[in-house]
């Protein structure tokens with residue numbers, strides 16, 4: 001046994017597989033009094049306290065979080081770090097919102113000091129919300145990518161990000177060119193991809209702000225670097241979809257624009273997907289591409305209602321995402337609460353287990369990280385969060401007489417927020433503790 005071994009006692013909950021529509025199933029493991037043993041930053045073992053404690057308690061420190069819940073760190077499949085300063089901006093839908101609020105905010109990231117300061121704040125906010133991994137949009141500026149990777153590396157986080165590509169239909173001082181976007185992305189891949197827990201994502205903003213030439217060069221990069229992610233927006237807003245049809249008249253659908261450029265492949269993650277054409281579901285599925293489901297953003301921006309059942313029916317991997325600043329909370333449990341409401345409006349029903357899956361193991365699958373994070377399988381990286389479902393006053397009332405873990409979890413998504421996060425751990429080390 002190495003010296004770097006420690007144990008955590010709590011009510012432990014994680015997904016072993018996709019819980020599907022079941023209310024309870026073998027896909028979820030719940031240990032009411034469990035112990036998680038971490039060695040060298042990785043999961044060593046997990047089991048009931050009565051079994052594990054007699055074997056370990058003389059060799060290692062046991063941190064006792066009972067009766068709190070211990071779950072895998074949350075994974076945000078799509079979020080914009082430069083937008084934390086303009087989150088909750090009033091009164092516009094996507095295209096006007098970008099012009100009025102987003103581009104002015106992103107312009108400031110040309111300055112390294114601004115980018116570094118906001119990246120540090122963003123990463124700390126993420127951890128305070130129990131999120132330990134994310135797929136992140138910076139801005140068009142390479143320094144914004146250096147800043148977010150630097151902040152994540154200092155805290156040993158697993159994240160992916162990449163320079164935003166946009167060479168038209170945006171303010172002139174936020175534009176790159178097809179060639180400069182390609183060259184700068186390549187240089188950033190070489191600098192950052194595979195460093196510690198960091199991975200690169202080729203990041204065209206969306207089809208409106210890239211020429212066909214820029215998308216084709218992004219597709220060339222995607223072919224040259226098959227293990228980096230591709231990350232973009234797809235079919236979020238009806239007027240956006242109409243504009244893409246005008247700009248790419250030869251395309252059979254919005255997704256077809258990306259497909260023609262070579263951007264539809266495994267390890268491609270498309271945010272939103274609210275207004276797809278029917279054949280697009282099959283194309284996403286057969287390519288092995290994933291969807292980031294952003295219910296808080298979709299409600300706030302009046303964009304539409306995601307059809308989770310249809311995506312699931314096609315076997316497309318789906319992960320949950322906050323999409324801040326179009327989303328208004330960095331909390332994935334809060335976002336799962338929004339997902340529940342969106343799906344009710346669709347006549348669909350999100351179980352608490354399915355919600356947990358979408359923000360942990362399902363999100364890890366969508367990003368291709370399920371071999372290393374998302375659950376407590378031995379050997380995986382020990383990123384986890386301690387939750388108190390009764391942290392908020394109304395939740396305390398609601399759960400006064402409750403024992404069922406599904407009820408606590410559901411109350412957490414409906415009545416909780418960052419107050420519900422007691423502590424956040426990355427590679428077995430505490431990186432954030434709630435001062436309350």
Ligand code: GUN
Pocket residue numbers: 080094098102205206233236297323326
């Ligand atoms: N589509 C293109 N850019 C953006 C953005 O910054 N946020 C959202 N929600 N959608 C986009």
Ligand code: ZN
Pocket residue numbers: 078079080233271323326
């Ligand atoms: Zn977005």
